[in-house]
Amino acid sequence: MRPIRDVAVVAFGQTDHRRSSDELSEVEMLMPVLHEVLDRTGLKTSDIDFTCSGSTDYLAGRAFSFTMALDGVGAWPPISESHVEMDGAWALYEAWTKLLTGDADTALVYAYGKSSPGSVRDVLTRQLDPYYVAPLWPDSVALAALQARALIDAGDTDEHALAGVASRSRTSAAANSHAQLRGSVTQGDYVVRPLRAGDCPPVGDGAAAVILAAGERARELCERPAWIRGIDHRIEAHGLGVRDLTDSPSARLAAERAGAFERPVETAELHAPFTSQEVVLRKALRLADDVDVNPSGGALAANPVMVAGLVRIGEAAARIHRGTSDRALAHATSGPCLQQNLVAVLEGDPR
């Protein structure tokens, strides 16, 4: 089913993702990116109908941390604004629905995350089931390693193939000046076996922003808008032991509802922080071998928490803006072992 109104990504900006940006506060890190997308469209903050952001207090270590970042968008006099305690991809989903209702014609979506102040492996344990799982403090790498082992046992991959995913991603990232890990990176030692350092994403700080616009407004703001043909998100059962970790039925369903299987895509930007997760997603999303997967380097090259999913949508859109792709799939994930999955299908006008 086609959306009732055409909505497009008309601008995308991101910071250079770095291991640490401790000389900047969150709003200081974010602001250049906000101005980049505003400048690209010629819009002022007062022209934006709706603003939505994604971030998490657990990274910042303090409550309502997103309110500090609001200074960067000129929130006075009062603006129409919302926040999700999720990756910015879900903030984009909220903004997209807002534009579909006709309540707004333009939206600013941004996300930021500084992992450098804390230990992100420990921080992410706090999103787990608080009764049966979180008291055991299984960190994010450990949970991904359980999934990787399940894939190896099922014959879906092996450690050599996983190293290939790592190498391909970081080689692609060599052309991405924003990426944190670029070019040749050794696989290194086991972090949690069977995952080696090279199978894991870098820990870093970063921010990204996107501007959405509806209908003719999109054409005014962007030479080649990246139309969102469909977007959907789905979730698995929260119990890890209930799921088949070698598959992602939620990603497949989200892709189906977003229209991804109607025609082939040329580009896929997958939010797969661990090499093994790309194996799961390629299968679930039925990506053919000729699809260009993560030409940006993906989350293995830069994985600012709460930002990396929005970056996937932005990177996919940017390829359409530049004319290097006509139809692209973007995926974002959240939670352990690909628990939640969002899929967007973007297209440029026919040339």
Place this chain on the structure above:
Amino acid sequence: MPEVLKAPLVVEFPFTRSLGPVQSAFLTGLRERVVLGVRTTDGRTLVPPVEYDPVTADELRDLVEVAPTGTVTTWAWNHAPRRGQPLDTPFAWVLVRLDGADTALLHALDAPGPDAVRTGMRVRVRWAGERSGAITDIACFEPYDGDPGETGGHDGRFADMVTGIVTPARLDYVYSPGRAQSAYLEALSERRTVGERCPLCRKVYVPPRGACPTCGVATAEQVEVGPRGTVTTYCIVNIKARNLDIEVPYVYAHIALDGADLALHGRIGGIPYDQVRMGLRVEPVWTRDGRHPDHYRPAGEPDADYETYKELL
């Protein structure tokens, strides 16, 4: 650029959580060395048990006992245990499908090394010496070669049910305040107060956060404000805060420092609490090793005219 300021920040909280009937039975069972699952309407047994079927969303209440023995369905070798994890020696994370269950439970497996672990291996529960009704009542799993364990047919009813758990959580951070707030703190160390001026609306924000909340642009131009200022509004505090060595009642006020376009907070001293008023002119009082003014006291000037500070209320 001055050195980046850093300080440790510990966020610690004992989360108190109440349990529903199913979780209560499961955790009480662990205290009594009984592992319970929940039977779904289509005949599966979920361990650990949940109150609603993740497939059908049916409400589940039918508790059944499963064995303390089971089979590893996947594993990961953790050679460097982290704080709070079940074992402090290298161990395997495992998902274990207990005998009699259709789903797997996450926990730790105590094994000598990764070569001693494989998917499909048989394991059994090692109970914690002291049990309180928590997932940690299972100390870990251990390799086991014997027959499947006995299930006593327990129905999940216990004399003294656990109805809640307390789970301590602690996260350690190193906080850095960023460029604008660092500059503010650096100036305070010299007993000066520095704000930043917005390049568009020209307002001076103090403390500065690096952005103008009205214009949404970066602020960079530093402006020294104060030291004197005007009380714009205030309240009288009558409740003594824990760990705060200030006699009540005292006055807490918004103070517009001279040259600032935003009032900051401060305590007013050196004047009886019932004589503090809007428009009172005040100056900061620094204590010997204080990193910011301890309080503000009357500056001995005539009160400010309302028109001079009404925009800052």
